[in-house]
Amino acid sequence: xxxxxxxxxxxxxxxxxxxxxxxxxxxxxxxxxIHALLGExxxxxxxxxxxxxxxxxxxxxxxxxxxxPVRIRSTLEAQRLGIAAIYQEPLMYPDLNVAENIFIxxxxxxxxxxxxxxxxDAEEILAQLDVRLDVRxxxxxxxxxxQQTVEIAKALSLQVRVLIMDEPTxxxxxxxxxxxxxxxxxxxxxxxxxLFISHRLEEVxxxxxxxxxxxxxxxxxxxxxxxxxxxxxxRDMAGRSIxxxxxxxxxxxDRVLVQVRNLGRTGIFSGISFDVHEGEVxxxxxxxxxxxxxxxxxxxxxxxADRGTITIDGHPVRITNPTQAMRHGIAYVSEDRRGLGLxxxxxxxxxxxxxxxxxxxxxxxxxxxxxxxxxxxxYRRHLSIRASSVDVEVSRLSGGxxxxxxxxxxxxxRPRLLILDEPTRGIDVGAKAExxxxxxxxxxxGIAIILISxxxxxxxxxxxxxxxxxxxxxxxxxxxxxATQERVLAAAMGQSALVTG
Amino acid sequence: xxxxxxRIRPEQIRELSLVVLIVAALLIFAWQIENFLSARTFNRIxxxxxxxxxxxxxxxxxxxxxxxxxxxxxIVGFTAYFVGAQLAANNDMWPLAAVALAAAVGGAMGLVxxxxxxYGRAPAIITTLGTLAIYRMLLIxxxxxxxxxxxxxxxWVVDLSRQNLLMIGDFAVRxxxxxxxxxxxxxxxxxxxxxxxxxxxxxxxxPEAARFxxxxxxxxxxxxxTLCGMLAGLAGFLFLARFGNITAVAGQGxxxxxxxxxxxxxxxxxxxxxxxLGALLGxxxxxxxxxxxxxxxxxxxxxxxxxxxxxxxxAVASDAVLLGWLRRLWAERAEVAHxx
Numbered sequence: 001x002x003x004x005x006x007x008x009x010x011x012x013x014x015x016x017x018x019x020x021x022x023x024x025x026x027x028x029x030x031x032x033x034i035h036a037l038l039g040e041x042x043x044x045x046x047x048x049x050x051x052x053x054x055x056x057x058x059x060x061x062x063x064x065x066x067x068x069p070v071r072i073r074s075t076l077e078a079q080r081l082g083i084a085a086i087y088q089e090p091l092m093y094p095d096l097n098v099a100e101n102i103f104i105x106x107x108x109x110x111x112x113x114x115x116x117x118x119x120x121d122a123e124e125i126l127a128q129l130d131v132r133l134d135v136r137x138x139x140x141x142x143x144x145x146x147q148q149t150v151e152i153a154k155a156l157s158l159q160v161r162v163l164i165m166d167e168p169t170x171x172x173x174x175x176x177x178x179x180x181x182x183x184x185x186x187x188x189x190x191x192x193x194x195l196f197i198s199h200r201l202e203e204v205x206x207x208x209x210x211x212x213x214x215x216x217x218x219x220x221x222x223x224x225x226x227x228x229x230x231x232x233x234x235r236d237m238a239g240r241s242i243x244x245x246x247x248x249x250x251x252x253x254d255r256v257l258v259q260v261r262n263l264g265r266t267g268i269f270s271g272i273s274f275d276v277h278e279g280e281v282x283x284x285x286x287x288x289x290x291x292x293x294x295x296x297x298x299x300x301x302x303x304x305a306d307r308g309t310i311t312i313d314g315h316p317v318r319i320t321n322p323t324q325a326m327r328h329g330i331a332y333v334s335e336d337r338r339g340l341g342l343x344x345x346x347x348x349x350x351x352x353x354x355x356x357x358x359x360x361x362x363x364x365x366x367x368x369x370x371x372x373x374x375x376x377x378x379y380r381r382h383l384s385i386r387a388s389s390v391d392v393e394v395s396r397l398s399g400g401x402x403x404x405x406x407x408x409x410x411x412x413x414r415p416r417l418l419i420l421d422e423p424t425r426g427i428d429v430g431a432k433a434e435x436x437x438x439x440x441x442x443x444x445x446g447i448a449i450i451l452i453s454x455x456x457x458x459x460x461x462x463x464x465x466x467x468x469x470x471x472x473x474x475x476x477x478x479x480x481x482x483a484t485q486e487r488v489l490a491a492a493m494g495q496s497a498l499v500t501g
Numbered sequence: 502x503x504x505x506x507x508r509i510r511p512e513q514i515r516e517l518s519l520v521v522l523i524v525a526a527l528l529i530f531a532w533q534i535e536n537f538l539s540a541r542t543f544n545r546i547x548x549x550x551x552x553x554x555x556x557x558x559x560x561x562x563x564x565x566x567x568x569x570x571x572x573x574x575x576i577v578g579f580t581a582y583f584v585g586a587q588l589a590a591n592n593d594m595w596p597l598a599a600v601a602l603a604a605a606v607g608g609a610m611g612l613v614x615x616x617x618x619x620y621g622r623a624p625a626i627i628t629t630l631g632t633l634a635i636y637r638m639l640l641i642x643x644x645x646x647x648x649x650x651x652x653x654x655x656x657w658v659v660d661l662s663r664q665n666l667l668m669i670g671d672f673a674v675r676x677x678x679x680x681x682x683x684x685x686x687x688x689x690x691x692x693x694x695x696x697x698x699x700x701x702x703x704x705x706x707x708p709e710a711a712r713f714x715x716x717x718x719x720x721x722x723x724x725x726x727t728l729c730g731m732l733a734g735l736a737g738f739l740f741l742a743r744f745g746n747i748t749a750v751a752g753q754g755x756x757x758x759x760x761x762x763x764x765x766x767x768x769x770x771x772x773x774x775x776x777x778l779g780a781l782l783g784x785x786x787x788x789x790x791x792x793x794x795x796x797x798x799x800x801x802x803x804x805x806x807x808x809x810x811x812x813x814x815x816a817v818a819s820d821a822v823l824l825g826w827l828r829r830l831w832a833e834r835a836e837v838a839h840x841x
Binding site: 300302321322323325326332334339340341342343344345346350354355357358361365366367369409 | 696707710714716774
């Protein structure tokens with residue numbers, strides 16, 4: 001029924017540092033077809049989208065539009081070719097009205113704004129989508145669903161031929177999802193090729209004409225929607241190769257350190273209940289948007305929970321700020337080293353001692369530099385931070401070494417519960433192995449560890465037990481033996497039927 | 502070779518280069534201007550650096566936290582007049598009480614700034630622009646167009662700017678500059694060796710990381726503003742001692758001079774790096790250039806502000822370009838050294 005693909009990606013490869021993000025991927029998008037793309041975190045979906053929209057350039061491979069090879073060097077060029085993308089969080093100009101937002105990218109409407117025509121044209125496009133929206137209303141205050149509609153209208157106004165939708169339903173209510181799907185189906189009927197990315201399997205199977213699964217930067221399977229099943233899709237997504245499975249030593253779990261019951265934060269997550277034992281690594285698995293980090297932030301008091309209880313050593317505690325959390329022996333190593341973790345212009349030593357400076361004071365309240373440097377020196381040797389001295393500014397270190405400074409900083413608070421949020425993201429294989437070794441050592445010393453990681457093989461290899469979350473809810477806790485990639489993925493995607501099976 | 506490079510950080514290069522610039526300027530002026538290297542020049546510069554330097558130390562504390570205090574000129578003026586009027590009315594006032602009064606009045610004004618910025622979450626530049634006008638208005642109202650005159654003050658106040666504590670050849674070391682030097686030493690220690698100092702740098706260099714480390718950011722910013730106000734208050738007292746005659750326009754323009762001193766002195770306007778000593782050196786260089794150029798080129802006093810502006814721009818530009826370049830060079834050397 002389809003004559004020719006509108007956009008064809010042929011044998012696309014792209015490498016970032018030591019990671020092969022895409023490895024010889026070929027994908028064709030046909031007019032009037034909704035094509036769903038599935039894959040775990042880091043499977044290569046985002047990289048493909050970014051190549052399609054001109055954010056990244058492929059290392060090798062060909063892009064064909066209407067059968068002719070093209071190069072997409074910028075998002076502007078992608079737009080001109082009729083390729084547009086909308087994301088989970090739409091990018092709006094909040095102080096401009098709906099009509100202005102729709103036409104903001106147009107350079108062909110002359111130097112003067114003809115307001116009458118602007119509103120008429122905007123209304124016409126919205127009518128095409130069969131949505132009612134006041135075009136004079138400022139974008140500020142619009143619901144996410146309405147903002148996405150504006151984004152789609154914007155794409156339509158640019159004669160979109162390929163519409164990429166990256167997790168568009170993650171922030172929508174069920175009713176809004178229905179409305180969005182109606183719009184998407186209308187676009188398909190008008191001959192637009194839609195590439196749809198979602199972690200919600202039921203949506204994918206409801207909507208998609210074709211379902212393609214990526215894993216480790218490769219295309220694993222691609223089949224018409226009515227010829228495959230959710231079970232098959234999950235099998236295809238799982239089975240990631242595990243480069244170096246770290247051999248965890250056996251741990252003794254007999255003393256519960258932290259007990260969390262029914263923890264929740266309104267609108268973010270709810271019903272989280274687990275125990276962490278001394279010397280145990282509890283993994284938090286889930287896909288993007290599962291709200292695992294938010295649970296970590298709640299335990300550390302940055303964005304406190306407003307429901308549920310936290311018990312430490314059998315005593316109920318309230319944690320509403322990081323100082324309290326630290327007093328209870330909780331430390332949180334954030335995934336965002338530059339933004340949240342380190343003071344880059346300051347020295348390694350000053351960074352490491354910052355949360356626990358009071359331990360390095362002389363009787364008259366001055367910082368004892370020698371004691372401070374000795375402590376930092378010890379971490380430098382122990383974690384083999386590669387720097388000529390601890391006086392070196394942190395900004396001069398590599399990502400892996402910065403990560404070790406972060407860890408040192410929080411280990412220096414002598415935590416009993418260490419929350420590690422994506423501790424190996426963006427660091428090279430060697431540093432990764434060192435971090436894994438360290439997690440094992442720390443657990444052996446009796447520290448309880450919560451390991452939040454989007455790297456599924458890593459979570460499974462490092463954890464004694466794995467808690468799986470999906471969209472702010474706890475889907476289950478699996479023991480080391482139970483936690484297979486299929487089971488964890490199925491739970492993370494809300495296919496609970498598969499969990500027991 | 503490698504050792505000095507490891508010891509000296511790019512920021513210290515900034516201070517060293519300031520010293521080099523100061524020496525170079527001194528040499529050029531001494532060669533070009535007759536009688537430049539005289540006790541008179543030195544004493545004049547010392548008197549004015551004492552005041553600007555004191556304010557610049559406070560400004561440093563505030564700028565380190567990524568804020569700015571534009572109201573310092575008004576605080577200097579208000580405290581100078583207020584304390585002057587009290588002393589004029591009560592000639593027997595205990596000297597230390599007068600100094601404490603100046604610090605307290607300035608501190609209260611700084612506290613107001615700090616409360617608005619730290620707890621009201623208003624941008625510092627707008628807040629202190631507002632209080633600049635308000636504090637000046639308070640002074641105008643309070644002074645009611647009268648003037649504090651030298652004759653009305655107790656003699657010890659005016660003597661502070663004439664007394665020679667120590668003579669080094671013809672150069673007189675007077676109480677005003679000694680007070681400022683003491684303040685520099687104290688705050689150099691505070692910044693380098695106290696928890697408060699370390700936290701100032703932490704908050705300025707990465708506010709989010711500071712929050713994650715559990716630092717009470719609001720309280721620290723409040724303290725920085727309050728200390729800045731206190732130091733401006735003390736500078737107000739020095740102003741009174743130096744000039745004796747105080748009108749409602751006293752201290753106008755000091756905000757510009759203090760910001761210039763801080764920026765030229767190598768304090769990063771994006772927070773997180775800089776020292777009190779650097780700010781003092783910055784104040785000294787600016788005043789030296791001002792005095793020297795005025796006499797050398799015979800330009801008028803009105804050029805002073807333009808000179809200040811030019812120096813600020815030069816300093817900021819060299820901050821961005823030069824320091825970035827230095828850092829890259831350092832990083833490369835460090836990598837090379839590490840590879841070996």
